[in-house]
Amino acid sequence: MPATTTTILDAISASEEAGRPIPDAATRETIAYAPVHTVADLNQAVTTAQAAQPAWAALGHPERSRILHAIADELEANLEELAVLLSREQGKPLDGPNARFEVGACALWTRSAADITLEPELIFDADGARAEMHHRPLGVVGAIGPWNWPMMITVWQIAPSLRMGNTVVVKPSEYTPLSVLALVEIFNRHLPAGVLTAISGGREVGAAIAAHTGIDKIMFTGSTATGRRIVESSAHNLARLTLELGGNDAGIVLPDTDVSPIAEKLFWGIFLNTGQTCAALKRLYVHDSVYEEVVATLAAMAEEMPMGPGLEAGNVLGPLQNQKQFDIVARLVDDARERGARIVTGGEAASELGPLFYRATVVADIDDDAALVDEEQFGPAIPVIRYSSVDDAISRANASEQGLGASVWGNDTEAARQVASRIQAGTVWINQHGTVNPHIPFGGVKASGYGHEFGAAGLKAVSAPQVISY
The missing domain is CATH 3.40.309.10 (Aldehyde Dehydrogenase; Chain A, domain 2)
Incomplete structure (x- = not known):
């Protein structure tokens, strides 16, 4: 049976003594208390994700896709409850192209990540020699999301990563942690333990993700200034990056x-x-x-x-x-x-x-x-x-x-x-603006970042290319 908002909120909330108050965007009254995770919590989550990743990858694309479809079904079953929480925390209304639309888009993008095909590419075939391009899991993906479309953009990060056999550690914005924690709660009803973990922490946790030697890929949506700091922090680890930064x-x-x-x-x-x-x-x-x-x-x-x-x-x-x-x-x-x-x-x-x-x-x-x-x-x-x-x-x-x-x-x-x-x-x-499609690659140029999300290009962005020649 679909859970109620209260049930989801109970599952993700901390106590008043241990948590941080999160206000309703419209009234500024406290909705609930978000957990306050630390860098030590992040380190444990990464270690757990590393341990869980081989078995998750070994399930294969068909089984991971089946699980993603089950998650999409659950998102749709809980759409109203999730939309109410999102509306309160982020502020966007239920009606119009807003909260209900965003939760529905989460289900749509999850299904898209499950269904888009990414077959091996024959890149050379001549004189008895062949070469194929395959795409393998990277390992652990660190996903850092924004507060404006917290659920939808988090799904853009985690659904393709999971489909490709990666495990994921998510850090939601400090402004909208409840929405992302609720989303991860829905995902984790269907995922093996350790495959997806949300760490609700402050800026120090985000900085630690960017520099963490156990994270193989960083996906970030946010300001250009923060994106530049992530590039600097990740340089010694050579983590792959997808950065969707500021736009004017x-x-x-x-x-x-x-x-x-x-x-x-x-x-x-x-x-x-x-x-x-x-x-x-x-x-x-x-x-x-x-x-x-x-x-x-x-x-x-x-x-x-x-x-x-x-x-x-x-x-x-x-x-x-x-x-x-x-x-x-x-x-x-x-x-x-x-x-x-x-x-x-x-x-x-x-x-x-x-x-x-x-x-x-x-x-x-x-x-x-x-x-x-x-x-x-x-x-x-x-x-x-x-x-x-x-x-x-x-x-x-x-x-x-x-x-x-x-x-x-x-x-x-x-x-x-x-x-x-x-x-x-x-x-x-x-004759339109800002319309995105799960099958059409999306990404910026100049100081708006680099890397693509959505479609086959988005799946490739969360995988490691491997050439097999014979």
């Missing part, structure tokens, strides 16, 4: 674009998860011919979208997850206002809803050198920048050190594809 994604709306058909996708490309998405649209360059229409359309939609506590039916925008992120958004918008930018809508806290709510904000008549354009806001505030020349818009879009995603919007798909080919980003979407 640009969008370009081409001249004479029909705004109405793209409006909804444009809005959610910006404001999905109240803007707290790595690959959200963070800078929007709009041609003179449609500039005011785009600004007015986005502002009207922002004013109409229901915002409030995530457990209240109908809300689709929630709070900022933590005070630090709220302060960043407020600072960037205030700076834009002081520079003379036009705050079309929003631009202030929605304190009547709760401590960390900030109104969906559209900022117009702003220049590239403004902090709101240059820095990743990671919140519900979009700078809309005017341009006259497409070549100029491309140059300005490419000026950022980051290159996670980007998008091009227009009536002519072929023209949009030509522009997309000139943008420096790991993924460029056309």
Whole structure:
């Protein structure tokens, strides 16, 4: 029978005396107490994972895939309970493309990791000589996740790793440990002991993962600054890395674009998860011919979208997850206002809803050198920048050190594809933004990291290539 939220929460929570209080993102009331694990706990988890890995690998792909499907079934059976916990801890509402969507995506990505085929590749066959490329388990994967999509991104890390025969040690964000602990609890109902362990610790635990000699692969989603520290810490161990780092994604709306058909996708490309998405649209360059229409359309939609506590039916925008992120958004918008930018809508806290709510904000008549354009806001505030020349818009879009995603919007798909080919980003979407697919590789360029997740490329990223020649 599916467990209730209380049962899952009871299974993962620490006592008040031994744990750390985790607040509800909307109300700031304590949800539960997260365990406080240490570096010693991490060391034990790695030792256990090393011991469990050979037997897990020996099960073979068919059996590991069967187990992953069973896990996906259990995720779906407990979807509502997991979504309620996620909504409370992270802040995203149950409704809309939010908490229920995220838990459902966990099941989808788990099934995808189970089903994608990765056959040996014949890479040479001539003159009586053959060579094949095989993909073997790496060993122990260390997965360090973020707080914005804590369950879904953790599944992106652990499901492919498990499928390929690795064992995994997970460190959730200090802001959202309960969601990840609940996810791991569901996984571990079907996994052998020691195959998957969650370590709910502080920054010192994350640093220890990066430098741990018993970890063969590190997967990290988070800031560029932290990613650089992970590269440095892992250098002496030569652990393989997949880094999905910060994004300051640009969008370009081409001249004479029909705004109405793209409006909804444009809005959610910006404001999905109240803007707290790595690959959200963070800078929007709009041609003179449609500039005011785009600004007015986005502002009207922002004013109409229901915002409030995530457990209240109908809300689709929630709070900022933590005070630090709220302060960043407020600072960037205030700076834009002081520079003379036009705050079309929003631009202030929605304190009547709760401590960390900030109104969906559209900022117009702003220049590239403004902090709101240059820095990743990671919140519900979009700078809309005017341009006259497409070549100029491309140059300005490419000026950022980051290159996670980007998008091009227009009536002519072929023209949009030509522009997309000139943008420096790991993924460029056309007439959409931030849409990911478990079969399509995803990863950044420049300071947005390296390595790919999803699809066969994602499976290869958590395996060791082995060439057999004969």
